[in-house]
Amino acid sequence: MAEPARIGIVDMGSNAIRFLVAEATGSTIATLESHRLPVRLGRDVFHSGQIPDATISATVDAFRRFRASCDRLGVRHVRAMATSAMRDARNRDLLIDRVRDASGIEIEVISGTQEAYLLKLGVETKVDLASGRSLLVDVGGGSVEVLLVEKGQVVAADSYRLGALRMLEALAGAEDSGESFVELLNKHLRSLERRITDRFESMRVDRYVAVGGNIETLADLVAARRGAPKNGPVESLDLAWLRTEVDELAAMTFEERIATRGLKEDRADTIVPAGIVYLRLGEIAGVSRLLVPRIGIKDGLLVEVVQGHFETFAAEDHVDVVLSSCRAMGRRFHYESDHAEAVLVLARQLFDQTKVLHGLGGRARVLLEAGALLHDVGVAVSNDGHHKHSQYLIEASELVGLTDEERKLVALLARYHRKAPPNREQPEFAVLRRRERTLLERLAAILRIADALDRQHANVVTGVSVEIRENAVDLLPIVGDPRTRLTLEAKAIEEKGALFVQLFGKPLRLVLP
Numbered sequence: 001m002a003e004p005a006r007i008g009i010v011d012m013g014s015n016a017i018r019f020l021v022a023e024a025t026g027s028t029i030a031t032l033e034s035h036r037l038p039v040r041l042g043r044d045v046f047h048s049g050q051i052p053d054a055t056i057s058a059t060v061d062a063f064r065r066f067r068a069s070c071d072r073l074g075v076r077h078v079r080a081m082a083t084s085a086m087r088d089a090r091n092r093d094l095l096i097d098r099v100r101d102a103s104g105i106e107i108e109v110i111s112g113t114q115e116a117y118l119l120k121l122g123v124e125t126k127v128d129l130a131s132g133r134s135l136l137v138d139v140g141g142g143s144v145e146v147l148l149v150e151k152g153q154v155v156a157a158d159s160y161r162l163g164a165l166r167m168l169e170a171l172a173g174a175e176d177s178g179e180s181f182v183e184l185l186n187k188h189l190r191s192l193e194r195r196i197t198d199r200f201e202s203m204r205v206d207r208y209v210a211v212g213g214n215i216e217t218l219a220d221l222v223a224a225r226r227g228a229p230k231n232g233p234v235e236s237l238d239l240a241w242l243r244t245e246v247d248e249l250a251a252m253t254f255e256e257r258i259a260t261r262g263l264k265e266d267r268a269d270t271i272v273p274a275g276i277v278y279l280r281l282g283e284i285a286g287v288s289r290l291l292v293p294r295i296g297i298k299d300g301l302l303v304e305v306v307q308g309h310f311e312t313f314a315a316e317d318h319v320d321v322v323l324s325s326c327r328a329m330g331r332r333f334h335y336e337s338d339h340a341e342a343v344l345v346l347a348r349q350l351f352d353q354t355k356v357l358h359g360l361g362g363r364a365r366v367l368l369e370a371g372a373l374l375h376d377v378g379v380a381v382s383n384d385g386h387h388k389h390s391q392y393l394i395e396a397s398e399l400v401g402l403t404d405e406e407r408k409l410v411a412l413l414a415r416y417h418r419k420a421p422p423n424r425e426q427p428e429f430a431v432l433r434r435r436e437r438t439l440l441e442r443l444a445a446i447l448r449i450a451d452a453l454d455r456q457h458a459n460v461v462t463g464v465s466v467e468i469r470e471n472a473v474d475l476l477p478i479v480g481d482p483r484t485r486l487t488l489e490a491k492a493i494e495e496k497g498a499l500f501v502q503l504f505g506k507p508l509r510l511v512l513p
Contacts, residue, residue: 005023005076005077007023008020008078010066010080011081011301014041014140014141014165015270016038017062018036019033021034033069039055041082042166042169043169046088046142047169051085056094060102063099063103064103079108081298082109084143087109088142111403112143112398113399115145115159116145116400119138120147120300122298123295123300127207127209130151130152134209135205135285136149137210137281139210139277142165142166144159144160144277145157145158154400157325157400164271171185185273208281208285210292215292217263217267221245226241234294236291237291238288240288246276249275254269321401322369322400326373329374339454340373340374343372343451346449347368348365348369350464350466351364353464357468368446370399371443371447374394375390377389377390381393387415387418390415394410394411395408409436417447421445421499446500448496448497452492455491460479460480460486465478473500473506477510477512489510
């Protein structure tokens with residue numbers, strides 16, 4: 001029997017910090033300790049852009065205590081992630097440094113799309129997403145994460161700066177205009193409605209899954225008021241009942257919510273804006289009920305750690321999430337999918353068969369795959385200079401499963417799939433760390449060859465076998481018609497293979513069938 005592994009997880013949200021210690025034995029996970037600290041990182045960040053000294057000190061003390069708990073319980077691996085408030089905080093590095101010095105714990109500030117990926121991982125532990133279409137929504141303090149999942153695959157993921165605490169700060173004092181807070185809030189949410197409505201055109205939603213502390217509290221209030229017991233590990237909540245509860249809470253003062261509903265202070269103010277967001281998204285999706293699985297992104301992070309995903313791209317399901325997101329982006333820009341998929345297949349084969357030369361791992365392979373799918377997406381802007389257009393479109397888009405830094409590498413990879421290769425005279429390449437420059441050069445060399453092998457955009461070359469010899473690298477293309485001469489492909493290999501030859505010191509030879 002495998003020895004149990006003890007893991008520490010920290011979720012630094014905008015409204016609270018959650019600490020968790022769990023023990024994993026095989027696929028079984030048991031919670032040993034769980035704490036919630038109502039440190040509102042977002043309260044000041046959303047107002048001033050800074051985390052005040054007092055909040056930094058409270059956070060450092062909390063991490064110090066958590067480290068002591070981890071040491072006492074024999075925790076061998078700790079992961080700490082921070083979301084919207086830390087993304088916005090101008091002095092976040094100060095907090096990260098102080099926490100590291102005090103506890104030895106490194107805080108990872110994750111993107112909205114990383115939140116979305118972890119949300120899906122967590123939800124899947126309670127809800128079967130393998131069939132139909134699912135809407136997943138997490139209303140946090142600083143942001144709202146919205147995912148559309150079709151047959152288990154993420155087809156769209158968006159992060160909106162419309163979290164409950166952020167909206168409270170944005171609308172503070174606005175009621176002086178004579179409108180109620182709910183009226184002002186609904187106006188504030190129109191931007192969300194405009195941006196998300198297109199996602200639901202001709203798309204039936206089979207299940208609506210709501211995540212977050214506010215929806216869990218609302219589900220408790222509805223159950224208590226109606227005398228209904230919790231209906232299993234995943235609760236089903238009628239939107240009409242939810243609307244009644246939210247309307248009644250909105251009509252109360254902050255103090256009345258605490259006195260009559262027993263809400264904690266850090267829940268009594270955010271519960272109304274959060275409830276309105278959940279309701280509005282349900283209306284847009286055209287559903288009458290929502291599911292409350294009582295999990296969060298910390299649960300998704302725990303799943304990732306337990307499965308051994310210490311390298312972000314080690315897991316096959318994570319790869320599928322990344323590539324599904326790339327294909328969704330490609331469709332938005334009407335990319336040439338047949339060519340993209342052909343280049344993807346060829347790039348994979350080249351990568352796997354030349355590993356003895358490039359020495360790159362699984363993370364690099366997925367960056368190459370993403371670049372292969374999106375290298376020509378810039379044609380939507382203009383065919384001339386489309387490699388540069390691809391770069392800025394990718395940089396400006398959200399790709400689920402990629403960090404901001406990794407998305408920038410994919411964008412640069414698309415930039416270098418043609419024309420000038422990477423060099424130090426280009427500022428965007430020069431500012432990269434040496435390891436990233438090496439990674440990008442080697443992936444660009446492979447992608448340029450894969451693209452050259454589909455020079456006609458007609459899938460003439462369906463595969464490639466690589467033979468690495470002492471004085472050359474032979475490419476043996478697989479073609480459907482043995483009479484094919486591959487004249488255009490041979491010329492393209494000669495031109496675009498120069499970077500490969502320069503990096504690895506071996507001439508490329510296209511061995512015609």
